[in-house]
Amino acid sequence: RKEVEQDPGPFNVPEGATVAFNCTYSNSASQSFFWYRQDCRKEPKLLMSVYSSGNEDGRFTAQLNRASQYISLLIRDSKLSDSATYLCVVNDDYKLSFGAGTTVTVRA
Amino acid sequence: ETGVTQTPRHLVMGMTNKKSLKCEQHLGHNAMYWYKQSAKKPLELMFVYSLEERVENNSVPSRFSPECPNSSHLFLHLHTLQPEDSALYLCASSQDATDTQYFGPGTRLTVL
Numbered sequence: 611r612k613e614v615e616q617d618p619g620p621f622n623v624p625e626g627a628t629v630a631f632n633c634t635y636s637n638s639a640s641q642s643f644f645w646y647r648q649d650c651r652k653e654p655k656l657l658m659s660v661y662s663s664g665n666e667d668g669r670f671t672a673q674l675n676r677a678s679q680y681i682s683l684l685i686r687d688s689k690l691s692d693s694a695t696y697l698c699v700v701n702d703d704y705k706l707s708f709g710a711g712t713t714v715t716v717r718a
Numbered sequence: 719e720t721g722v723t724q725t726p727r728h729l730v731m732g733m734t735n736k737k738s739l740k741c742e743q744h745l746g747h748n749a750m751y752w753y754k755q756s757a758k759k760p761l762e763l764m765f766v767y768s769l770e771e772r773v774e775n776n777s778v779p780s781r782f783s784p785e786c787p788n789s790s791h792l793f794l795h796l797h798t799l800q801p802e803d804s805a806l807y808l809c810a811s812s813q814d815a816t817d818t819q820y821f822g823p824g825t826r827l828t829v830l
Contacts, residue, residue, distance in 0.1 A: 614760070644818065653808055653821040654761070697761075703815050705774065706751075708761040 613637065616698050616709035623688050623716055630684040631712045633698030643674055645683050646697040648711065654697055657683075688716045721745050722822035724809050730828045731799065739794040739825045741809030749815060750792040752784060753808040755824070761808065767792060768815065799829045 616633045623629045635643075643660035658665065660672040660681050671684040681700075685692055693716045698709035722743045731737050743750060752764040766774035767786040781803075783795040792809055806826050810819040 651806075651826075653823050655821070656818050659818065705763060705766075706761075706819060707763075710758070710760045 613707040614698055614700050614709040616712045618710060618712060620713040620715055623714070625688055625690060625716055625718055627688050627716075628684065628686050629688055629714055630682060631696070631714075632680050632682045633709050633712075634678075634680045635698075635700045635707070636679070637700070637702055637707075638676075638679060640700045640702050642701040643681050644699040644701070645670075645672055645681075646699055646708075648695045648697055650695075654708075657696070685714070688714075690716050690718060692716050721820050722809060722811055724807075724822035724825050726825055727823060728826050728828075730830065731796070732830050733799060733801070735799075736795070736797040738796065739807055739809075739827075741792040741794075741822055743790055743792075743809075743811040743820075743822075745811055745813075745820065747811040747813050747820075748789060749812045749817075750786060750789075751810040751812075751819065752792065752794050753810065753821075755806040755808060757805075765794075796827075799827075801829050803827065804829045 645657040646654040647657045648654040658667045660674045664673045669686045673682045695711040695713045697711045700707045725740045749768045753761045755761045764778045765784040770786045785793040806824045808824045809822040812819040
């Protein structure tokens with residue numbers, strides 16, 4: 611079983627739509643969680659950390675469900691610039707485990 | 719952004735060559751990392767250094783040799799690589815173990 615699993619997508623959505631996707635992780639002792647964004651041929655960049663109580667950053671909402679061991683990301687009012695691959699990341703001490711990414715394409 | 723820099727950005731090398739990748743972080747962080755990203759695969763952690771001590775070596779072949787001379791610099795020495803080693807090599811740094819990691823732009827390596 612992979613440590614972090616994501617639906618690869620792609621999710622093709624029109625501008626203004628809401629898109630949501632999940633990520634599951636295998637280690638119940640995982641300590642911290644993040645969503646990173648990676649544009650084509652670029653490095654990953656932190657989008658947001660994921661807190662136990664859920665958190666929001668503008669149009670982005672992240673949720674953590676420790677009981678079911680999944681993390682979710684919701685993007686409201688999608689923009690063309692949101693097109694990217696979103697990486698789910700789980701941190702156990704020094705070890706970051708990455709999902710393979712979920713590709714989102716927002717069309718005009 | 720100049721937080722984490724990597725050189726060179728692109729590298730083409732033959733299987734018998736020896737080359738080195740360089741990473742420098744200007745963030746005052748204590749931990750640095752090497753990752754490999756192959757096409758359509760998740761990032762794979764290769765090495766972790768904390769306060770210049772190697773704390774993780776993720777079963778990486780010996781043809782990859784890391785070096786951390788100080789907390790701001792990290793090298794990856796390459797020798798007798800294979801074509802399947804062609805990938806994007808990313809360096810990252812973080813303040814401490816569980817903190818957010820910040821990535822450099824990567825070195826795109828092609829082994830002929």
